[in-house]
Amino acid sequence: xxxxxxxxxxxxxxxxxxxxxxxxxxxxxxxxxxxxxxxxxxxxxxxxxxxxxxxxxxxxxxxxxxxxxxxxxxxxxxxxxxxxxxxxxxxxxxxxxxxxxxxxxxxxxxxxxxxxxxxxxxxxxxxxxxxxxxxxxxxxxxxxxxxxxxxxxxxxxxxxxxxxxxxxxxxxxxxxxxxxxxxxxxxxxxxxxxxxxxxxxxxxxxxxxxxxxxxxxxxxxxxxxxxxxxxxxxxxxxxxxxxxxxxxxxxxxxxxxxxxxxxxxxxxxxxxxxxxxxxx
Amino acid sequence: xxxxxxxxxxxxxxxxxxxxxxxxxxxxxxxxxxxxxxxxxxxxxxxxxxxxxxxxxxxxxxxxxxxxxxxxxxxxxxxxxxxxxxxxxxxxxxxxxxxxxxxxxxxxxxxxxxxxxxxxxxxxxxxxxxxxxxxxxxxxxxxxxxxxxxxxxxxxxxxxxxxxxxxxxxxxxxxxxxxxxxxxxxxxxxxxxxxxxxxxxxxxxxxxxxxxxxxxxxxxxxxxxxxxxxxxxxxxxxxxxxxxxxxxxxxxxxxxxxxxxxxxxxxxxxxxxxxxxxxxxxxxxxxxxxxxxxxxxxxxxxxxxxxxxxxxxxxxxxxxxxxxxxxxxxxxxxxxxxxxxxxxxxxxxxxxxxxxxxxxxxxxxxxxxxxxxxxxxxxxxxxxxxxxxxxxxxxxxxxxxxxxxxxxxxxxxxxxxxxxxxxxxxxxxxxxxxxxxxxxxxxxxxxxxxxxxxxxxxxxxxxxxxxxxxxx
Numbered sequence: 001x002x003x004x005x006x007x008x009x010x011x012x013x014x015x016x017x018x019x020x021x022x023x024x025x026x027x028x029x030x031x032x033x034x035x036x037x038x039x040x041x042x043x044x045x046x047x048x049x050x051x052x053x054x055x056x057x058x059x060x061x062x063x064x065x066x067x068x069x070x071x072x073x074x075x076x077x078x079x080x081x082x083x084x085x086x087x088x089x090x091x092x093x094x095x096x097x098x099x100x101x102x103x104x105x106x107x108x109x110x111x112x113x114x115x116x117x118x119x120x121x122x123x124x125x126x127x128x129x130x131x132x133x134x135x136x137x138x139x140x141x142x143x144x145x146x147x148x149x150x151x152x153x154x155x156x157x158x159x160x161x162x163x164x165x166x167x168x169x170x171x172x173x174x175x176x177x178x179x180x181x182x183x184x185x186x187x188x189x190x191x192x193x194x195x196x197x198x199x200x201x202x203x204x205x206x207x208x209x210x211x212x213x214x215x216x217x218x219x220x221x222x223x224x225x226x227x228x229x230x231x232x233x234x235x236x237x238x239x240x241x242x243x244x245x246x247x248x249x250x251x252x253x254x255x256x257x258x259x260x261x262x263x264x265x266x267x268x269x270x271x272x273x274x275x276x277x278x279x280x
Numbered sequence: 281x282x283x284x285x286x287x288x289x290x291x292x293x294x295x296x297x298x299x300x301x302x303x304x305x306x307x308x309x310x311x312x313x314x315x316x317x318x319x320x321x322x323x324x325x326x327x328x329x330x331x332x333x334x335x336x337x338x339x340x341x342x343x344x345x346x347x348x349x350x351x352x353x354x355x356x357x358x359x360x361x362x363x364x365x366x367x368x369x370x371x372x373x374x375x376x377x378x379x380x381x382x383x384x385x386x387x388x389x390x391x392x393x394x395x396x397x398x399x400x401x402x403x404x405x406x407x408x409x410x411x412x413x414x415x416x417x418x419x420x421x422x423x424x425x426x427x428x429x430x431x432x433x434x435x436x437x438x439x440x441x442x443x444x445x446x447x448x449x450x451x452x453x454x455x456x457x458x459x460x461x462x463x464x465x466x467x468x469x470x471x472x473x474x475x476x477x478x479x480x481x482x483x484x485x486x487x488x489x490x491x492x493x494x495x496x497x498x499x500x501x502x503x504x505x506x507x508x509x510x511x512x513x514x515x516x517x518x519x520x521x522x523x524x525x526x527x528x529x530x531x532x533x534x535x536x537x538x539x540x541x542x543x544x545x546x547x548x549x550x551x552x553x554x555x556x557x558x559x560x561x562x563x564x565x566x567x568x569x570x571x572x573x574x575x576x577x578x579x580x581x582x583x584x585x586x587x588x589x590x591x592x593x594x595x596x597x598x599x600x601x602x603x604x605x606x607x608x609x610x611x612x613x614x615x616x617x618x619x620x621x622x623x624x625x626x627x628x629x630x631x632x633x634x635x636x637x638x639x640x641x642x643x644x645x646x647x648x649x650x651x652x653x654x655x656x657x658x659x660x661x662x663x664x665x666x667x668x669x670x671x672x673x674x675x676x677x678x679x680x681x682x683x684x685x686x687x688x689x690x691x692x693x694x695x696x697x698x699x700x701x702x703x704x705x706x707x708x709x710x711x712x713x714x715x716x717x718x719x720x721x722x723x724x725x726x727x728x729x730x731x732x733x734x735x736x737x738x739x740x741x742x743x744x745x746x747x748x749x750x751x752x
Contacts, residue, residue, distance in 0.1 A: 014547040021542060025557040027616070032560060034582070035572050052582040095463060098456040106453040114461075121464070124472050128677075128724045131711040132475035133467075139401060155463030185445075186452035215565030218679065222712065233567050237684075244575055251568040262563035263556070 039248035054245075061249040072243070074250055076228060077235040080146060081214060081254070084231060087150045089210035092157030096205055097198070100164030101190060105176070118159055134222055144226045153213045167201040168194070207261055215258065324425045335424035339417060342424035346431065350440035355420050362413045370406045377403020378495075380481070385490040396493035397483065404473060475721045484717035500722035510719065513695040513706070521702045524607075525676040528614050532675075533668060535615060536622020537660060541652075543623075544630055555627070562620035570684035573613045574598070577685075598686050603699050610681050610700060618671075629663045630656070669735040676731050677704045688713075703727050 034052050039061050041054030065074045103111065133152065142148030171194065179189050195202070217233035224230055230238070232254050239247050324332065335342030340355030376399040385393025430436070447455045479500055483493045504510045539558065543551050561569070575581050577597040584594040598606050633656065641651050661668075682700045688709075689698035696714055697706045703723060711720025 010547070017542060017545055017547060021548065021554055024539060024542075025554060028557040028561040028620070031569065031572055031576070031616070032564060034576075035568070052586075095460045099460045102453040102456050108453055114457075118464075121468055121472075124468075124728065128728055129468075129471035129475050130708065131717055131720045131724065132471035132478065134712060135397065135478075135717065136401075136471055136474060139397060151463075152467050155467035158460040159464060159468065185449040187448035187455075190452070190456075215567065217567040233565070236571060237567070241575075241578070241580070247571065247575070251564075251572070255564045255568055258565060259560065259563040262559060 035248045036252055038245055039252045041245045041248075043245075061245040062253070065246055065249045065253070072235065072239060072246065073228065073230075074232070074235065074246075077230045077232045078254070080229060081231040081233070084146055084149050084153070084220075085210050085213040088153035088157070088213045089206050091150065091154035092209040093202065093205045095154060095158040096161050096164055096209070097195075097202060099158040100161040100168055101194060103161060104165045104168035105173070105186075105194075118161075122159060130218070130222065133219075137223055143223055144229055145223075146229060148223055149213070149219055152219060153209075153216075157209050164198075164201055164205060167198065171197055204265075207265075211258055211261065214254070324421060328421075328425050329428055332421065332424045332428055336421055339420045343420075343427065346424075346427050348427060348440065351423070351443075355416075355423075358416055362409070365409065369402075370409055373399070373402040373406040374410075377406065380494055381492045384492050393490055394492065395489045396481075397489055400477060400481075400493070401474070404470070404477075475724060478718055479721035479725050481718050484711070484715050484719060488715060488717075496718075500718050501726070504719065504722055504726070509695055512693070513697055514723075516694065516699070517697060517701055517703055517706050520607075520699070521676060524610075524678075524702060525672055528611055528618075528675045528678070529668065529672045531611060531615050532618040532622050532671065533664075536619045537626045539619060539623045540626035540630055541656070544627070555623075558620035558623050561616065562624070566617060566680055567684065569617060570613065570680055573609075573616075574685050577609055600689060600691060600698070606682075606686060606700050610685060613685065614675070614678065614681050622671075625664065625667060626660060629660055632663075633659055665739065669739055672738075673731045673735055676702070677727065678702060679704045679708065683708070 037053050037057075040057045040059065042056035042058040042060055043054070069075060103115065137143050137148055140148075142151070175193055175197075176189050179193055184192070213231075215233065217237065220231040220234045221237070224234055227238075232250060236247055236250050239250075328336075331342040331345045333342075334345055335355075338356070339359035340352040340357075343352035343355060346352075376394070379399075380396040381394030381399050383393045430438075480495055480497060481493050482496045482499070487493055504514050542548070543554055548554065576583060578584070579594050579596065583597075588594055595605075596602055597609055637655050638651060641655060646654070679702070682698075682702065682705055686698060686700050687705075689701075690696055690709075691698045694701075696709045696716075701709070704727065707720050707723045707727070710716040710723070
C-alpha cells in the first residue's frame, strides 16, 4: 500500500527534474547551435535571418572565409594562431616538465624558497601587470612580433608546474636508483626513464598549454597591432558588425579542435578540478 | 586563458592556507636560521686561512693559489666583468634609477635627453646585477673555504671537470631550472616590480619619453582617491565592482551546485549525456561566446528582430543608457560561461560525500531540503572554500565580459569608463588606450590590495580554516 502512495509523487518529481534538465541543456546548447547554423547561412548577413536562424543554408561562409582575404585574412590569422600556440606549447611544456621534474626529484637548498616564491607570484594575477608588460614589450621592441607572445606564454608556463609535479611524485624512485647504481647520470635517467614514463602527462601538458594561446585574446590584442599578425581572436574581434556569418564560420572552425579536446578529457577534467579543490 | 585561469585559481586557493602557515613558520624559524647563517659566516671568518682571505679580496685568487686554475680564472673573470660593468655602466644606471634622468631632450638644439623609462629598467637591472654579484661572491668565498677544508683533511679537492659533469648528474636541477627561472624572472617578476615602481612615478599622459619622468611618492593614490577627475569614477566603479563580484560569484556557485545536484539525482538516466551540454559550453573559447552574445543582443540581432516582427520597437539592450539591462545581461552571460566549470567541480566533490550520512538522515526522517542544508551544503562549502575565493577574485577582475559586451564606451559622470566597467576595464582604458600609465599601475595595486584583503578575511573566517580536521 505504502509503495503505491509514493509512486505518483516520485514520477512527478522525476518529470520536474527532467523538465529542468531539458531547459538547462537547451540554454547551454542554443547559442552554440545558433552559431553553428549561422555559419552555414547562405546570404551571410544577420539581417536575412528569420528570427534566430538563417532561411537558406550553404557552405558559402566557409568558402568566403578562406578565399575572400582582402579585408579579413582569416587563413593568415589562423596560421599565426597555430604558429604561436604550437611554439608556446612546445617551449612551455619543455620548461614545465623540467621544472616539475626537478621540484619532484631533487631536494636542494633553495627548493622550498622557490616553491614559496611561485606561490606568491601566483597571487599576482597576470592581467594586473598588463600595463607593465605592454611598456616592457615596447622597450624590448617585441610589440608586433609573434615571438614576443611566444616568449610570454612559454615563460609563464612553468608557474603551473604543480599538476606535473604531482604526477612525477607518483613515479617510483626505485627505478631511478637502480639506474643510478648502473652508472646513469641524472640527465640520462631523465631522458631515458622518466620522460617515457611521463608520456601521458606530457601529452596533457602539451594540449593544455596549446589551448591557452589558442583561445587567449588579451595578450594578442595588447601586443599585435599589425593586421597581418593578428591571431584569430583579435581578427574576429575586429570584424565588422555585418559580417556575422563570417564570424560564426571562423569561430566554428577554431572552436572545433578545442571542443574535441575537452570532450576527450572530460573525465580527467572532473577528477582534476575536484582533486585540486579537495587536496590542500 | 580559461585553462590557465583555472589553474591559477586552484593554486591560489590551495595556496592560502599553505601561505598563512608558511608565513607563521617563517617568522618562528627566523631567529634560528639567522643564528645558523651567522655561525657559518663566523666559521669561515675565523677558520679560513690566508688563501680564503685572498678570495675575499679578489674573487678567484684563493682558488688560483690552490692551483684550481679553471675555477680561479672563471671567478676572476666574473670579478673583472662585474667591475667593468659597474664602473662603465652599472653605477650610472643605479644613480639614474633614483633621478630618472636629468637632461631633457631638446629637438630644437638637437640635444638627445635621457629616457626615463629605459633608465628605470636599467636601474632595476643594475640592482639585480648587484644582487647576482653578491651571490657569486659568497659562492666564491664558500668554495675557497671548501677547498681549504679538503686540503686540510688531505683529500684532493674536486676537479673542475668533475664539477662540470655534476651539472648533468648530482646538480642536474641547477642546469634544468636555470632557464625556467630566468624566464619567470623576466616575464613575471620584472613586470610586477616595474608596475609597482611605475605607480610611484608620474609616467603617463603628457609625461612620456622624451619628457622626463619623476618619482612622486604616493601622489597617484591620493589623486585616485581625492581628485575630482578620478575620485568619483573610482568610487562608482568600485561600488559596482564589489556588487558584481559578490552577485556573480553567488549566482555561478549555487547554480553550478544546483545543476550538479540535479544531475546527480537517482531518477536521472544518462548522466554523462546530459553533462555533455554544459561541457560543450565550457569548451568553446570564451571570446567566441562573448562576441556571439553581443551579436544576440545588438540592434540587428535576432532578439530585436523578433521584437520588431511582433510589432514592438527595438530595444538597445547594451546601449549607453541601458545601465541595469546591460548589467543583468552581463551577469547572465557570465553565469552561462562559468556555471559549467562550477558544475564539474561540484560533481567531483559530491562523489566524495559520505553516503552513510544521507542514509542516517533518511532513517531519522530528515526532509531532502534539510539533508541539503545540513549535510551537502556544509560539506561542499568546506571543500570548495578556496575555489570560491579564487572565483571571487576572478570575477572581481573579469575583464572579458564587459570589454566584449560594451567595450570602449565613455560616459558622462565617468572618466574614460562606463557604468558597467569594472576596475580592470577602467585600468585597461586608462593605461592601454589613453596612456595614463602611472594611474593605471596605482589602480592595479589597489585592486590587488582589495582582493587579497577580502579573500584573506573570508578565508580566515571560513569553516575550512577554523576547523581544519572536520572531514578528515
